Amino acid sequence: MPRALVRTGRALALLAGTQFLLILDTSVINVAAPSMGRELAIPPAALSWVANAYLVSFGGLLLLSGRAADLLGRRRVFASGLAVLVAASLLGTLADSAALLIAARTAQGVGAAMAAASALALLLMLYEDGPGRHRALGVFAAMAGAGGAAGTVLGGVLTSWFGWESTFALNVVAGLLLLVAALRLLPEGRAERDGRGIDLPGAATVTGGLALLAYAVVSAGEAGWSAPQTLGTAAGAVLLLAAFVAIERRAAAPLVPLDIFTRRTLRTANMLAALWQTALFPMFFLVSLYLQTVLGYDAVGGGLGLLPLSLTVVLVAGGAGRLIGRFGLRAVMCAGFVLIAVGMGWLSRISAAGSFVGDVLPPSLLLGVALPLAAVTTQVAATAGTSDDEAGLASGLVNTSLQFGSVIGLAALSGIAAARTAAGGDLTEGIGAAFLAGAVVAVVGALVAARLRTPVPV
Numbered sequence: 530m531p532r533a534l535v536r537t538g539r540a541l542a543l544l545a546g547t548q549f550l551l552i553l554d555t556s557v558i559n560v561a562a563p564s565m566g567r568e569l570a571i572p573p574a575a576l577s578w579v580a581n582a583y584l585v586s587f588g589g590l591l592l593l594s595g596r597a598a599d600l601l602g603r604r605r606v607f608a609s610g611l612a613v614l615v616a617a618s619l620l621g622t623l624a625d626s627a628a629l630l631i632a633a634r635t636a637q638g639v640g641a642a643m644a645a646a647s648a649l650a651l652l653l654m655l656y657e658d659g660p661g662r663h664r665a666l667g668v669f670a671a672m673a674g675a676g677g678a679a680g681t682v683l684g685g686v687l688t689s690w691f692g693w694e695s696t697f698a699l700n701v702v703a704g705l706l707l708l709v710a711a712l713r714l715l716p717e718g719r720a721e722r723d724g725r726g727i728d729l730p731g732a733a734t735v736t737g738g739l740a741l742l743a744y745a746v747v748s749a750g751e752a753g754w755s756a757p758q759t760l761g762t763a764a765g766a767v768l769l770l771a772a773f774v775a776i777e778r779r780a781a782a783p784l785v786p787l788d789i790f791t792r793r794t795l796r797t798a799n800m801l802a803a804l805w806q807t808a809l810f811p812m813f814f815l816v817s818l819y820l821q822t823v824l825g826y827d828a829v830g831g832g833l834g835l836l837p838l839s840l841t842v843v844l845v846a847g848g849a850g851r852l853i854g855r856f857g858l859r860a861v862m863c864a865g866f867v868l869i870a871v872g873m874g875w876l877s878r879i880s881a882a883g884s885f886v887g888d889v890l891p892p893s894l895l896l897g898v899a900l901p902l903a904a905v906t907t908q909v910a911a912t913a914g915t916s917d918d919e920a921g922l923a924s925g926l927v928n929t930s931l932q933f934g935s936v937i938g939l940a941a942l943s944g945i946a947a948a949r950t951a952a953g954g955d956l957t958e959g960i961g962a963a964f965l966a967g968a969v970v971a972v973v974g975a976l977v978a979a980r981l982r983t984p985v986p987v
Contacts, residue, residue: 539710540655540716541652541668541669543707543710543715544648544649544651544652545668545669545671545672546672546703546707547644547645548645548648548669548672548673548676549672549673549675549679550700550703550704550707551641551644551645551676552672552676552677552680553676553677554583554680554700555583555587555677555680556676556677556678556680556681556684556814557681557683557684557687557696558579558583558634558684558696559580559681559684559814560680560684560685560688560817560828560832561688561696562576562579562580562693564688564692564693565579565693568693569625569626569630571626571630572627575627576627578627578631578634579627579630579631580634581744582631582632582634582635582638583634583635583637583638583641584638584743584932584935585635585740585743585744586635586636586637586638586642586740587638587642587743587932588638588642588739588740588742588929588932588936589638589642589736589740590638590639590642590643590736590739590740591642591645591925591928591929591932592646592736592739592785592925592926592929593642593735593736593784594606594642594646594647594925595646595647595650595921595922595923595924595925595928596732596785596922596925597643598643598647598650598920598924599650599918599920599921600727600921603651603654603715603921604711604712604715606643606646606921607643607644607647607648607651607711608708608712608715609643610639610640610641610642610643610644611640611644611704611707612704612708613636613639613640614637614640614641614644615640615701615704615705615708616640617633617634617635617636617637618637618698618699618700618701618704619697620632620633621634621637621694621696621697621700622694622698622701637700645928646924646925646928649669649908649912649920649927650920650921651715653912653915653924654917654920655716658912658913658914660851662909663849663850663854663905663909664847666850666908667847667848667850667901667905668846669908670846670849670900670901670904671842671843671901674838674839674842674843674846674897674900674901674904675843677810677839678813678832678835678836678838678842679839680813681813681817681831681832681835682829682835682836683696683832684828684832685827685828685829685830685831685832686829686832688828689828689829727784728777728780728782728783728784730776730780731773731776731780731784731785734769734773734776735769735770735784735785738766738768738769738770738773739766739770739929739933741762741763741765741766743933743936744762744766745759745763745766746933746936746937746940747940748762749940754944789919789922789923789926792914793982794910794913794914794981795910795911795926797910797977797981798907798927798981799911799926800930800977801862801866801903801907801910801974801977801981802908802927802930802931802934803933803934804866804934804970804971804973804974804977805866805869805900805903805904806930806932806934806935806938807934807935807937807938807967807970808866808869808870808873808967808968808974809873809896809899809900809903809938809967809971810934810938810939811938811939811941811942811943811963811967812873812876812964812967814943815876815942815946815960815964816835816876816889816893817831817832817834818960819879819889819960820834820889822956823879823956823957824885826885834885834889835893837893837894837897838893838894838896838897839897840897841897841898842897842900842901845898845901845902846901846905849861849901849905849906850905852902853905853906853909858906858909858910858981859978859979859981861902861906862902862906862907862910862978862981863975863978864902865899865901865902865903865904865906866971866972866975866978867971867975868896868898868899868902869899869900869903869968869974870968870969870971870972871895871968872892872893872895872896872899873892873896873964873965873971874964874965875891876888876892876893876961876964877962878961879957879964881955883957903974906978908927910981911923911927911930912927938967938970941966942963942967943963945959945962945963945966946959946962947959949963
């Protein structure tokens, strides 16, 4: 095998491993949080922000991180992101209060945004548009899907055996290994600069607007969608994002050239990325909740219940590129959304007297097939035809769409489950209603995907 090909394969493994770690961090804390609350006497309101702080900073900084990768160098931003993640995780292992834990999680989100946006940009730089890139995106999607489930498994195992501090220590070790490998394996990539630097007013307004929007969405899960806190924060987000658009229209060197949104395929693909995450991401939390709260599994068993899904994702993702080549991007994308709808609808039929084998395993295997089909096709469409100097921007856009889809989905579907339970149903009925809502979102995604007309090279 040619040496260059081996090096590219190792670089892909590094980038996919980073994606695995970053997605793992969104779920691992949910399992460890109760232990943190007990040991440090953290009240529930503050404890929820140990998880949410990561989502707010991650979502708020993705777009800026992607553009910074284009202008400052993709390997540089990627390595800096890993360094921030390691430092923040080390702070987390030493934290002895809610304030320090929230600060650590916020800083983890900053590092994650920098690493995630530049990781996809580096992948686009390593592989030209076509079958090779599709296969690489399949690997990337497999690790993202596996990371979501693995976070639940590892969160239970590490917390039960070594204490909650080990969930942060895992990042320190893994982050250092990835950082060393990045400096050895990754090429530098940077667009030509005109000397005008980063658009600071645009960067400030879009980062603030996206962070406030993420804050509003995660707050809605606790305070309610019509609460003054939620509406006020959302209004602030809208004002900042409107200011960002006005700034970009006049900027000589805009952070985000607004004409990129005139590309229909890019707009549709980003919408679809948000839709599949909205429909499917909450499933990891809801299935674990059902297994532990209703069926009586412990934290480790609840996490292991998602292992078959993760293995299916890994097995299917590698062949997604071949399916695109044979059947076309739109057909595979539609199939992914239809399978998500069927799988989530199937899960909505869970019962309090059910079982893992009868109620969870079959639909979760179906969703394991669906996830990589939707993930790979939306990323292919969102990055198709991207020029070298736009790779980071395209990466930041699609990652932002994915992140906000997951945040909105978890807040909305968890809220539906809670509302149904509070209205007189039991917890199982509430979880079933949330799964059904996810199925409806996936149907909407399938209809949107069917209208993806612009041809994408395969």
